[in-house]
Amino acid sequence: MGEVLALSLNPALDLSVALDTLTPGTVNRASESRMSAAGKGNNVARVLAALGHEVTVSGFLGRDNAGVFERAFADWGVIDEFVRVPGDTRINIKLAEQSGRVSDINAAGASISAEAWQQLEQRFDKQLARSPAAVVIAGSLPPGVVPEQLGRLIVLVRERGIPVWLDTSGEALIAGLKACPTAAKPNEHELAEWVGTALNGEAEQLAAARQLVESGIDDLFLSLGERGVCWCYRTPDGQTMMLRARPPQVRVVNTVGAGDTLLAGLLHARLSQWSGEAGLRFATALSADAVRRIGVGRSDGDDFATLCEQVRLEAVS
Numbered sequence: 001m002g003e004v005l006a007l008s009l010n011p012a013l014d015l016s017v018a019l020d021t022l023t024p025g026t027v028n029r030a031s032e033s034r035m036s037a038a039g040k041g042n043n044v045a046r047v048l049a050a051l052g053h054e055v056t057v058s059g060f061l062g063r064d065n066a067g068v069f070e071r072a073f074a075d076w077g078v079i080d081e082f083v084r085v086p087g088d089t090r091i092n093i094k095l096a097e098q099s100g101r102v103s104d105i106n107a108a109g110a111s112i113s114a115e116a117w118q119q120l121e122q123r124f125d126k127q128l129a130r131s132p133a134a135v136v137i138a139g140s141l142p143p144g145v146v147p148e149q150l151g152r153l154i155v156l157v158r159e160r161g162i163p164v165w166l167d168t169s170g171e172a173l174i175a176g177l178k179a180c181p182t183a184a185k186p187n188e189h190e191l192a193e194w195v196g197t198a199l200n201g202e203a204e205q206l207a208a209a210r211q212l213v214e215s216g217i218d219d220l221f222l223s224l225g226e227r228g229v230c231w232c233y234r235t236p237d238g239q240t241m242m243l244r245a246r247p248p249q250v251r252v253v254n255t256v257g258a259g260d261t262l263l264a265g266l267l268h269a270r271l272s273q274w275s276g277e278a279g280l281r282f283a284t285a286l287s288a289d290a291v292r293r294i295g296v297g298r299s300d301g302d303d304f305a306t307l308c309e310q311v312r313l314e315a316v317s
C-alpha cells in the first residue's frame with residue numbers, strides 16, 4: 001500500500017472528558033479524562049497507520065510539549081516530519097456527556113512565523129518529491145497562516161499529479177476548495193460555510209455537494225453525523241452521481257474524530273483499489289465503530305463484519 005503524507009497545520013492535544021451531564025457554571029465531576037495527541041491530520045494518520053499504511057505526519061508542533069506527540073507517533077508507527085515552533089501545541093477540550101452530546105472547546109493554536117512557514121514549504125517539497133500515494137491536509141489553520149497559503153499547498157500537490165484530500169472549515173475550506181483538491185470531506189455545517197448561507201434540508205445540501213463536484217473536485221464526501229454520509233462523484237463519462245450510506249445504530253460514547261476515521265477509511269479503500277461502494281460501506285462502519293468509545297479507528301469489538309453488513313447503501317437520484 002502506498003505511502004501517505006498527512007498534514008496537520010494546527011494539531012492539538014485533545015483533553016477528552018467524560019461526564020454524566022454538563023452543567024455550566026457549576027463544578028462538574030468527570031467519570032473519565034484522557035489527554036491524547038490529535039488534530040484532524042494526526043487522527044487520519046493514526047487510523048491509516050493502523051490499517052497498514054506507511055504514513056508521514058507533518059505540520060507545526062510546539063517545541064515545549066512535543067514529547068507527548070513524539071511518543072504517540074512512535075507508538076502509531078508514523079514518521080515524524082513536523083516543523084518545531086516555539087511554545088506549546090494547543091490543548092482542545094472535548095466534553096462528552098452520557099447522552100452522546102459533545103461540546104468542543106478548540107484553542108486558536110500558536111502563531112506561525114514566516115520563517116517557520118518557509119521551513120514547512122521546504123520540507124513539503126521534499127516530501128512530494130518522494131511521490132506519496134496521497135496527501136491529506138486536515139484541520140484548521142493556526143494564527144499567522146492565511147487561507148491562500150493552504151490553497152498554494154494544494155496546488156503544489158496537484159501539479160505533481162498526486163491526489164490531495166482536504167478536510168477543513170471556514171475561510172480555509174473556501175480557499176482550499178478553490179484550489180480544487182482531489183477529494184474533500186465537509187460536514188453539513190462546513191458545507192453551509194462554503195455556500196455562505198444556511199442549507200435547509202438535505203436537498204439543498206446535496207445540491208451544494210453536486211455543485212462542488214461539477215466545479216472539478218473528483219470526490220465529495222458530505223458527512224452527516226448519525227445520518228451517515230453522501231458520496232458525490234463524477235463518472236468517467238462526466239456524469240455526476242451520488243451514493244448515500246446510512247450507518248447502523250450504535251451506542252454513542254464519543255463522536256470526536258468520527259469524521260477523521262471516515263476520511264481515513266475512505267482513503268484506505270481508494271488506495272487499496274476497492275470499489276466505491278465497498279469503500280463507502282467500510283468507512284461508514286469504521287466511523288460508526290469509532291463513536292462507540294473515546295478515540296479514532298477500529299474498536300476492540302469483534303462485530304465489525306456485522307457493522308459493515310448493517311450499513312445501508314442507496315443511490316440518490
Ligand SMILES: Nc1ncnc2c1ncn2[C@@H]1O[C@H](COP(=O)(O)OP(=O)(O)OP(=O)(O)O)[C@@H](O)[C@H]1O
Pocket residue numbers: 186187188222223224225226227228229247248249250252255256257258259260261262283284287288291
Ligand atoms: N451517532 C452516530 N452513529 C453512527 N455513525 C456515526 C454517528 N456519528 C457519526 N457517525 C459516522 O461518522 C461520520 C462522520 O461524522 P460527522 O459527520 O459528525 O463528522 P465530523 O463533523 O467531521 O466529525 P469530527 O470533526 O468530530 O471528526 C458520519 O458520516 C457517520 O458515518
Ligand SMILES: O=P(O)(O)OC[C@@]1(O)O[C@H](CO)[C@@H](O)[C@@H]1O
Pocket residue numbers: 010012013014038039040043092104106138139140141169256257258259260
Ligand atoms: O480546530 P480544528 O483544527 O478544526 O479541529 C481540531 C479537532 O477538533 O479536530 C479533531 C477531531 O476531528 C480533534 O482531534 C481536534 O481537537
